Each structure stands twice: as structure tokens, then as C-alpha cells.
Amino acid sequence: MTNPDILIVGGGLHGLSAALHLARCGASVTVLEGEFVGRHASGASAAGVRTLGRNPLEMPLSTISMDMWHDIAELVGDDCGFHAHGQLRVAETDAQIAAETQRIARLTAAGYDNETVIGQDQLRALVPGINPKFIGAAYAARDGAADPHRTLVAFRAAALRAGVTIREGAPVTGLCRRGGLWAATMPGGTVSAPQAINAAGAWGARIAALTGENIPLSAKASMMMVTERLARTIRPVVGIIGRSLSFKQSSQGTLVLGGGIQGRYDLDSGRTFMDFHALARGAMAATELMPSVSGARITRCWSGIEGKTQDLLPVICPARAEGLFHAFGFSGHGFQLVPAAGAAIAEMVITGIVPPTLQPFAADRFSQEGAAA
Ligand SMILES: Cc1cc2nc3c(=O)[nH]c(=O)nc-3n(C[C@H](O)[C@H](O)[C@H](O)COP(=O)(O)OP(=O)(O)OC[C@H]3O[C@@H](n4cnc5c(N)ncnc54)[C@H](O)[C@@H]3O)c2cc1C
Structure with missing residues (x-):
């Protein structure tokens, strides 16, 4: 079996959205979900699509996302129950x-x-x-609200149509860099790819820790x-x-x-x-x-x-280790950001440049060096 270009740990909406956007840019993507798609925050969500009262640092991304929600069928082929x-x-x-x-x-x-x-x-x-x-x-x-389950079904189906491979029941227990590839190990096998995204939600810090990076969450x-x-x-x-x-x-x-x-x-x-x-x-x-x-x-x-996270803003950034990216810690209000965050993450992974909309979300803001910068 050939390696994908990018593996994504976590099949919540953020993992699926990043996968969809990356696949539409021509990348081959495998999503590794430990349980089943939408099992945690994304499947439990109230699905409020809210700019109201958002942290101003999230507003550039949230504003783009709101425009995308108003045209969500164009992105995923279904209106996701958004009103x-x-x-x-x-x-x-x-x-x-x-x-x-x-x-x-x-x-x-x-x-x-x-x-x-x-x-x-x-x-x-x-x-x-x-x-x-x-x-x-x-x-x-x-602002408004969507149907979380319809949204999950739509993002999953759109990702599959774009060529994404989704493996459920694939809990990643190891993630290490070998010969220029990230090797994700899980019971029953290993998937390797030159680039990897950690979209493991509440377990994002545990995935980061597998690579030696300590992110408070x-x-x-x-x-x-x-x-x-x-x-x-x-x-x-x-x-x-x-x-x-x-x-x-x-x-x-x-x-x-x-x-x-x-x-x-x-x-x-x-x-x-x-x-x-x-x-x-x-x-x-x-x-x-x-x-x-x-x-x-x-x-x-x-x-x-x-x-x-400590400041209730997500962590979306390149990891310390080469070829790995983080996208987790949405702190209870990440549903609205799903369409635009996936697009911005895809841009970051493909170009290696962090787009301005993601710059407030670097993990090093929690470290002494990052805080002093
Ligand atoms: C009750 C509730 C109400 C909410 N209401 C709103 C709202 O109204 N508006 C709003 O904007 N946001 C809301 N949110 C927040 C929003 O739902 C989340 O921010 C968003 O769904 C997070 O998506 P995610 O993909 O980052 O995380 P998740 O959906 O949690 O996905 C992470 C996935 O990673 C998988 N995973 C973890 N570890 C591993 C591993 N080792 N190997 C493989 N897979 C792994 C998990 O199984 C999980 O499926 C709400 C959240 C909850 C819980």
C-alpha cells in the first residue's frame, strides 16, 4: 500500500474539514479516528454558528467561516441544516x-x-x-445554528468523494518520525506519511506528547x-x-x-x-x-x-517537529470555525506558511519564550 501525503489523527469535524480541503488541493489524505467519526465533541455539539461575543483574535477566521456557512452547500453538497x-x-x-x-x-x-x-x-x-x-x-x-449530525455526514461524505481515506477504530498509540515520514502506530498496523496533523480534540496534548512536545491542555x-x-x-x-x-x-x-x-x-x-x-x-x-x-x-x-486551553483559543500551528501540525483545543466554540479552519490548515500544511488568520493560535504562546515574544 502506498503512503498518503498526509495523515490526520482525529476524525472530528476539524480533522474532516482539513482532510477535505487538502484533498481538494490534490493531496492524498488518510484520517485515523480512534473510535468513529464524530464520536466526541463534534457529535455532541450544539452546533451554534456564532460570531456573537467571540474573542477578537478569532474574528478574522470566524468572519471567513461565517461567509462559508452561508454557502455551505457549495463546500460539502448539503446545507448541514444551517439556518x-x-x-x-x-x-x-x-x-x-x-x-x-x-x-x-x-x-x-x-x-x-x-x-x-x-x-x-x-x-x-x-x-x-x-x-x-x-x-x-x-x-x-x-449568526445561526446547524444540525451537528447532518454536518458530520456532509463533511464525511464530501471528504470521501474528494478521495480521503477514513479509518475508524484506529486509535493512534505512537507517532514518530522515521526516514522523513511520520509513522502513526495503532493496533493492527502503521500508517506513514511525510506530513501529519494532530486533530485529536481533547487528546491533542497527548498526541503532541508522543512527539516530545508539551502543550498545556x-x-x-x-x-x-x-x-x-x-x-x-x-x-x-x-x-x-x-x-x-x-x-x-x-x-x-x-x-x-x-x-x-x-x-x-x-x-x-x-x-x-x-x-x-x-x-x-x-x-x-x-x-x-x-x-x-x-x-x-x-x-x-x-x-x-x-x-x-488556558486562553480558550485553539492551538493551530506547525509543531516543533518537522512536518507535523496541530489543530485542537477549540475550547467549546469550534463548530463555527470548521469550514474556514480546514481551509486555513490546508494552506498552512501545503505552503508551510502560517496564514494571518491562524497566527494568534501558535502553541508557543503558552511557553515562556512565546509569551515574551
Ligand atoms: C456539548 C457541546 C456543545 C457545543 N456547542 C457548540 C456550539 O454551539 N458552537 C460551536 O461553535 N462549538 C460548539 N461546541 C464545540 C465544538 O463542537 C468543538 O469545538 C468541535 O466539534 C471540535 O472538533 P474537533 O474535531 O477538534 O474535536 P472532536 O470532535 O472531539 O474530534 C477529535 C477526534 O479525535 C479522536 N482521537 C482522539 N485521540 C485519538 C487517537 N489517539 N487516535 C485516533 N483518534 C483520536 C477522537 O475520538 C475524536 O473523534 C460544543 C461542544 C460540545 C461538547
Whole structure:
């Protein structure tokens, strides 16, 4: 069997997106996924497509990604269930409105026009039935949400059509450079390639450590819950400033509630554990936002493990070792970045030059030398 040009460790959305873009540039790519495609963060995601409130350092990449989401069928042949119904973060106090107004003025001065502040009338029109104690919101009208599973199916199928090989049940246990190739070992074999990408999500630091590179990474296990179907009244994704809540209604009418409420995780087994007290606090925040849903029954809940960095920005950069690249640690908000990050990673791998959109995400920002630079 001939070696691929590039092997990718991790079959989440970021591994698949990078694979797709690389294959479209003519590279032969093999994705090695330890379990099955989308098993962890990408399959558990709330799939919010959000520029709202993003770290300004992510905005150049996020802005490109948002344009790509609006044309996502062109990239992967399916609309991924994406709807641009907007995202809102609602405010209870004048002080919160003033702080959001200042933040958005800074954003506008930096050249971004994705957010505005809206008052109570527009808020009520967008979110009928909202608790009247919420007096306004930060609003990003082009934001929205997608269907995570449809997105996974679409990226996987597009990658396969482009010629990518996806090997599931292939947990990489060793990664070393031999004779100008990266050799990834897994039970039952080795795959070698001149270049490799570490897209192993919450396990990204473990893959880096196999090559002798130490990158600080912790993890989180955000929890989600979904209710029975209700009459469809809410279109945008709604959060509350300063609280862990994201509230949206699917096209089937179910409420999908999340926003970073944390469960527990075990990286060795890959398992997560629900914290039902925390989940109850999330449900109460939802009923505070929208009193009419207080009788809705929760039918299902789940959580997913995601890599989390100290500054909540991803690690996307060349590794210390030649021919290896990192792309992990999206810290709970990487879904929106998937289309553009894959394109930028492909550019970095093919040209060897880090594009400006990725420059804030170098791993050496966590080391003393990087921090001093
Ligand atoms: C509950 C939840 C809600 C979220 N909501 C949003 C949202 O609304 N909006 C948003 O933008 N983002 C959201 N996110 C974040 C987003 O889903 C993630 O940032 C994104 O999916 C990360 O993709 P990934 O490919 O980096 O990681 P993953 O999808 O975790 O993929 C990494 C893959 O690597 C594999 N792997 C690990 N180690 C090995 C190994 N040794 N060998 C082979 N394979 C290996 C894993 O099995 C896994 O499949 C949410 C995340 C969660 C968990």
C-alpha cells in the first residue's frame, strides 16, 4: 500500500474539514479516528454558528467561516441544516447594555459589523414570550445554528468523494518520525506519511506528547438537554449575558438547551458523566428566560468532551517537529470555525506558511519564550 501525503489523527469535524480541503488541493489524505467519526465533541455539539461575543483574535477566521456557512452547500453538497436566524445575548440591566454597547463599538472600530445592540421592542419581536425583565440584547443577525449530525455526514461524505481515506477504530498509540515520514502506530498496523496533523480534540496534548512536545491542555464536558416538541415560536439562538445558557428551538419544535453547563469527564475511557444538579440550574435559567416553557418535559441529555486551553483559543500551528501540525483545543466554540479552519490548515500544511488568520493560535504562546515574544 502506498503512503498518503498526509495523515490526520482525529476524525472530528476539524480533522474532516482539513482532510477535505487538502484533498481538494490534490493531496492524498488518510484520517485515523480512534473510535468513529464524530464520536466526541463534534457529535455532541450544539452546533451554534456564532460570531456573537467571540474573542477578537478569532474574528478574522470566524468572519471567513461565517461567509462559508452561508454557502455551505457549495463546500460539502448539503446545507448541514444551517439556518441564519441570528444569535442574541440578552441583558437584564442598563449596566450590561452599556458594557455591550462599548464592546460592540470597539468591534466596529476594528472593522467588524456583525453585532448590534437592540432594545426591548426588537427583542420581543425576535423572541416572543421572553421574560419582560430582559431589556435588550447584543444581536448578530447573520449568526445561526446547524444540525451537528447532518454536518458530520456532509463533511464525511464530501471528504470521501474528494478521495480521503477514513479509518475508524484506529486509535493512534505512537507517532514518530522515521526516514522523513511520520509513522502513526495503532493496533493492527502503521500508517506513514511525510506530513501529519494532530486533530485529536481533547487528546491533542497527548498526541503532541508522543512527539516530545508539551502543550498545556485541559478539557471540559459541556452538557446538553432537549425537550419534547413544542409549538415553534423561537427562531434565534438566545443566551443570557453572564450566564451559562444557550436556548434554541429546532425546526422540529424541540428546545435544545446548553451553553457550557459542565459535567465530568474521564479522558482515559472517553466517557462523560452528567451532573444533574448543574443541569437543573441550566433548565431553571431557560424557564427564567422563557417562562412559558416551564412545563416542558426534558426527553434526553448528553455531554461531550472538548479540549480547553488556558486562553480558550485553539492551538493551530506547525509543531516543533518537522512536518507535523496541530489543530485542537477549540475550547467549546469550534463548530463555527470548521469550514474556514480546514481551509486555513490546508494552506498552512501545503505552503508551510502560517496564514494571518491562524497566527494568534501558535502553541508557543503558552511557553515562556512565546509569551515574551
Ligand atoms: C456539548 C457541546 C456543545 C457545543 N456547542 C457548540 C456550539 O454551539 N458552537 C460551536 O461553535 N462549538 C460548539 N461546541 C464545540 C465544538 O463542537 C468543538 O469545538 C468541535 O466539534 C471540535 O472538533 P474537533 O474535531 O477538534 O474535536 P472532536 O470532535 O472531539 O474530534 C477529535 C477526534 O479525535 C479522536 N482521537 C482522539 N485521540 C485519538 C487517537 N489517539 N487516535 C485516533 N483518534 C483520536 C477522537 O475520538 C475524536 O473523534 C460544543 C461542544 C460540545 C461538547
